[in-house]
Amino acid sequence: MNITVKVLLGMALGIIVGLIINLTGSNVSGTWVNSYLTNGVFHIVGSMFVNALKMLVVPLVFFSLVSGVCGIGDIRLLGRIGSKAFILYLITTAIAIATALFIASGLGIGEGMNAVSNANFSGKEAPSLSSVIINIVPSNPISAMAKGEMLPVIFFSIVFGISLLMVGKKAESVSSFVEALNEIMMKMVTVIMAVAPYAVFCLIAKAIANLGLDLLEQLLGYVLVLIGVLLFHLFVTLQIVLKVMSGLSPFTFIKKMRSTQVFAFSTSSSNATIPVTLRTVTERLGVKNSVASFTVPFGATINMDGTAIMQGVATVFIANIYNVDLGMMGYLTVILMSVLASIGTAGVPGVGLIMLSMVFTQVGLPIEGIGLILGVDRLLDMIRTAVNISGDAVVSVVVAKSEGQLNESVYNDPDAGNNIDVHLEKANA
Numbered sequence: 042m043n044i045t046v047k048v049l050l051g052m053a054l055g056i057i058v059g060l061i062i063n064l065t066g067s068n069v070s071g072t073w074v075n076s077y078l079t080n081g082v083f084h085i086v087g088s089m090f091v092n093a094l095k096m097l098v099v100p101l102v103f104f105s106l107v108s109g110v111c112g113i114g115d116i117r118l119l120g121r122i123g124s125k126a127f128i129l130y131l132i133t134t135a136i137a138i139a140t141a142l143f144i145a146s147g148l149g150i151g152e153g154m155n156a157v158s159n160a161n162f163s164g165k166e167a168p169s170l171s172s173v174i175i176n177i178v179p180s181n182p183i184s185a186m187a188k189g190e191m192l193p194v195i196f197f198s199i200v201f202g203i204s205l206l207m208v209g210k211k212a213e214s215v216s217s218f219v220e221a222l223n224e225i226m227m228k229m230v231t232v233i234m235a236v237a238p239y240a241v242f243c244l245i246a247k248a249i250a251n252l253g254l255d256l257l258e259q260l261l262g263y264v265l266v267l268i269g270v271l272l273f274h275l276f277v278t279l280q281i282v283l284k285v286m287s288g289l290s291p292f293t294f295i296k297k298m299r300s301t302q303v304f305a306f307s308t309s310s311s312n313a314t315i316p317v318t319l320r321t322v323t324e325r326l327g328v329k330n331s332v333a334s335f336t337v338p339f340g341a342t343i344n345m346d347g348t349a350i351m352q353g354v355a356t357v358f359i360a361n362i363y364n365v366d367l368g369m370m371g372y373l374t375v376i377l378m379s380v381l382a383s384i385g386t387a388g389v390p391g392v393g394l395i396m397l398s399m400v401f402t403q404v405g406l407p408i409e410g411i412g413l414i415l416g417v418d419r420l421l422d423m424i425r426t427a428v429n430i431s432g433d434a435v436v437s438v439v440v441a442k443s444e445g446q447l448n449e450s451v452y453n454d455p456d457a458g459n460n461i462d463v464h465l466e467k468a469n470a
């Protein structure tokens with residue numbers, strides 16, 4: 042069995058076990074299921090796995106980006122890759138939220154609904170655009186790395202890589218050292234992925250066991266519309282972008298991204314998924330490291346199509362419940378704010394709601410309204426994170442193709458990078 046099949050199996054079993062625990066009501070605190078399974082084995086194995094992924098993120102991004110910059114060798118090409126990725130990320134996010142606003146307001150979700158929020162949600166002010174821009178440059182790279190702040194780490198790595206190139210011959214030993222370190226880090230991703238099917242099972246079983254299914258029923262309209270738009274964006278919009286801009290097969294893309302989407306789904310974190318996305322994009326989709334090492338971590342931070350869709354649907358839903366007419370200007374502000382908010386916010390679990398509070402402050406919607414959707418956000422966060430990382434992968438492929446940095450035979454080989462081999466003897470051979 043290859044890794045994709047194993048991971049999908051882990052997910053399916055996780056959903057079944059989680060549902061059984063949830064529906065039989067055996068997850069009440071104090072019961073052995075709750076203490077030893079959901080908060081015991083599932084919690085421990087799942088959290089250890091997420092930690093292991095997070096452990097790889099910063100060193101992997103640093104080493105792969107430095108060796109990626111060295112691999113490009115041409116600073117102009119680097120600039121082109123950067124600007125293409127940035128523009129595509131902004132455009133796809135804007136399309137995502139516009140689709141969400143259009144469909145949600147067309148369907149009039151939340152109209153005539155009488156709901157009072159009983160959960161407490163305190164929002165956050167949006168950081169100013171100037172501070173977002175200033176903070177791209179780290180005053181202390183070690184502190185940025187320790188905090189896992191992606192944009193400053195990316196910035197430092199690129200400048201480091203460019204300087205390494207400029208030093209030339211004298212620094213050659215450093216470039217080969219970094220290249221070897223990059224390979225070691227990629228091997229660590231493979232090692233950790235070997236346990237992924239079990240960890241995915243634990244993470245999903247726990248999440249489903251803890252879902253408030255009765256809440257899901259009350260908010261069915263919101264949940265269904267949101268999931269519908271997310272799927273539409275994933276399977277229609279993004280695939281059209283891929284086909285039109287690269288000419289490559291969307292079917293191959295969808296097939297090869299499945300297991301990575303399961304990682305995003307089970308961890309709810311684009312950031313924690315970076316190692317897996319990077320591995321898939323390079324080893325399964327054939328994007329050269331010089332492009333992927335930049336586009337993947339950059340996308341995990343600034344590109345959040347799924348999160349933007351949630352913001353669009355939630356804005357319409359809550360505006361309708363509170364009888365607020367946003368008007369055309371309101372909608373445009375929502376689009377602009379969501380795109381801006383996504384640039385400065387990292388892809389970690391639940392951050393979408395914080396971004397939503399920034400949007401609400403701008404358009405004058407009551408922040409307490411977010412309390413209404415709080416209870417169902419756990420599941421939706423899982424789904425939208427899978428959409429977020431798929432957007433990163435599409436843009437990576439498109440940019441790589443346009444710059445001649447895509448290995449099409451890898452893209453078209455159904456088995457490329459799908460076998461996890463962690464045998465020491467073989468690695469030595």
Ligand code: ASP
Pocket residue numbers: 309310311312345347348387388389390391392393394422425426429
């Ligand atoms: N969890 C999402 C991500 O990591 C962000 C969010 O929508 O909350 O991409």
